Amino acid sequence: MKQRLFVLLLLGAVVFACSKTETPSNTSEVYSPTPYNVAIPSWVSTFLSPMPTNPSNPLTVEGISLGRKLFYEPMLSDNQTQSCASCHLQTAGFTDTAAFSKGTNGAIGDRNAMQIINLAWSNYLFWDGRRTTLEAQAHDPVTNPIEMRNTWPVVVERLQKDPIYPGLFFKAFGTRTIDSNLVTKAIAQFERTLVSFNSRFDKYYFEGDTNALNAQEKRGLALFFGKADCNHCHSDVLLTDDALRNNGLDTRFTDRGRGKVTGLPTDDGKFKVPTLRNIAETAPYMHDSRFKTLEEVVNHYSDDVKTNSPNLDENMEIIAKGLRLSQQEKSDLVAFMKSLSDTEFLTNPNFKKPE
Numbered sequence: 001m002k003q004r005l006f007v008l009l010l011l012g013a014v015v016f017a018c019s020k021t022e023t024p025s026n027t028s029e030v031y032s033p034t035p036y037n038v039a040i041p042s043w044v045s046t047f048l049s050p051m052p053t054n055p056s057n058p059l060t061v062e063g064i065s066l067g068r069k070l071f072y073e074p075m076l077s078d079n080q081t082q083s084c085a086s087c088h089l090q091t092a093g094f095t096d097t098a099a100f101s102k103g104t105n106g107a108i109g110d111r112n113a114m115q116i117i118n119l120a121w122s123n124y125l126f127w128d129g130r131r132t133t134l135e136a137q138a139h140d141p142v143t144n145p146i147e148m149r150n151t152w153p154v155v156v157e158r159l160q161k162d163p164i165y166p167g168l169f170f171k172a173f174g175t176r177t178i179d180s181n182l183v184t185k186a187i188a189q190f191e192r193t194l195v196s197f198n199s200r201f202d203k204y205y206f207e208g209d210t211n212a213l214n215a216q217e218k219r220g221l222a223l224f225f226g227k228a229d230c231n232h233c234h235s236d237v238l239l240t241d242d243a244l245r246n247n248g249l250d251t252r253f254t255d256r257g258r259g260k261v262t263g264l265p266t267d268d269g270k271f272k273v274p275t276l277r278n279i280a281e282t283a284p285y286m287h288d289s290r291f292k293t294l295e296e297v298v299n300h301y302s303d304d305v306k307t308n309s310p311n312l313d314e315n316m317e318i319i320a321k322g323l324r325l326s327q328q329e330k331s332d333l334v335a336f337m338k339s340l341s342d343t344e345f346l347t348n349p350n351f352k353k354p355e
């Protein structure tokens, strides 16, 4: 009897709540987005500034959820076969396992798809840093002639006609009228939640769990921060200094990199220093995917740096003298890089394709 009364009361409350939210235009929607804070381990704040936010695009539960749906949405591409996630797979650290990603008509690009990890802290997006915000970046793949090959009016029309999307845009942004800026805002919100600080390296180095790394990985760590001087550029908590630099791959550049953006010959051969977080999952390596394995990458830094490469970065000074690592040291360094994988990030259900 008591139970039935409770159910009745509950029903009453629901009916009351619904009738209260009814508006004259006969829609039951209310725009009240829920502010969202990305959970970040507390030790991170000792080494890193708080996550930068975009004042014109604050994170909300509704915005992130919409952005996640859009990130996995094939309607964004011309023939509706490709989403952002086609080239940015969660299990591969949000990059592509192919050397060069295929666009919707099978055309192939000339750069390796990049990781989407901790990019809230990044001010340079793409290998050449040509975009400075995640919102601006997300505009590009949709209209790129060798990626999604679409136009924004077509995307907007499709989403607008969809039975579900207009309601989701209302919940996230207070309007049912969709435009490209709102689409990219939502995607950028989702991308800002893609934070990874939970590798075995983090547990050992920052959280003081001395058993989190084995002896070989500890030797590799010592090399990384010491003799091999890797953290000169792959630095701090993010394992990147978010700068554009030439790490001595070539003497002549088929891809000018940063130089193509600024037009300055002194920027030729400079590319974004990528994070090494989850690096074991993101092969192949470098902007042009020239290395298939981490062993090949280490061979480059140890033995093959082109010391006469124009604009060779000054942080390469120690490495350019010739590291000449032993086989054992090379394996140690590779073992260390494999400890940078964050299984929780790579399998986090909140980042998967929504049901």
Ligand code: HEC
Pocket: 071, 076, 082, 083, 084, 085, 086, 087, 088, 101, 102, 103, 109, 111, 112, 113, 114, 115, 116, 119, 122, 124, 125, 126, 127, 128, 134, 137, 138, 141, 142, 146, 147, 148, 187, 272
């Ligand atoms: C056809 C494959 C493909 C698709 C589809 C694609 N990307 Fe990418 N993405 C790439 C490639 C390749 C690069 C590097 C391009 C360059 O540097 O010129 C990249 C770079 C990026 C970066 C820069 C990361 C960094 O560290 O600077 C972000 C962010 C990104 N993509 C997000 C997206 C989003 C959001 C979408 C969907 C709207 C998307 N991508 C669709 C292949 C793709």
Ligand code: HEC
Pocket: 224, 228, 229, 230, 231, 232, 233, 234, 244, 245, 246, 247, 249, 271, 272, 273, 274, 275, 276, 279, 282, 284, 285, 286, 287, 288, 294, 297, 298, 301, 302, 313, 314, 315, 316, 319, 333
């Ligand atoms: C001068 C700065 C600098 C130093 C020092 C440096 N790197 Fe790099 N690293 C870069 C840049 C820049 C790239 C991207 C270059 C490109 O694609 O053209 C890169 C790319 C990489 C990649 C491939 C990442 C990817 O996503 O494809 C790995 C792995 C790597 N470095 C490991 C190391 C190791 C190990 C060391 C120490 C032996 C080291 N780096 C030292 C600047 C540096």
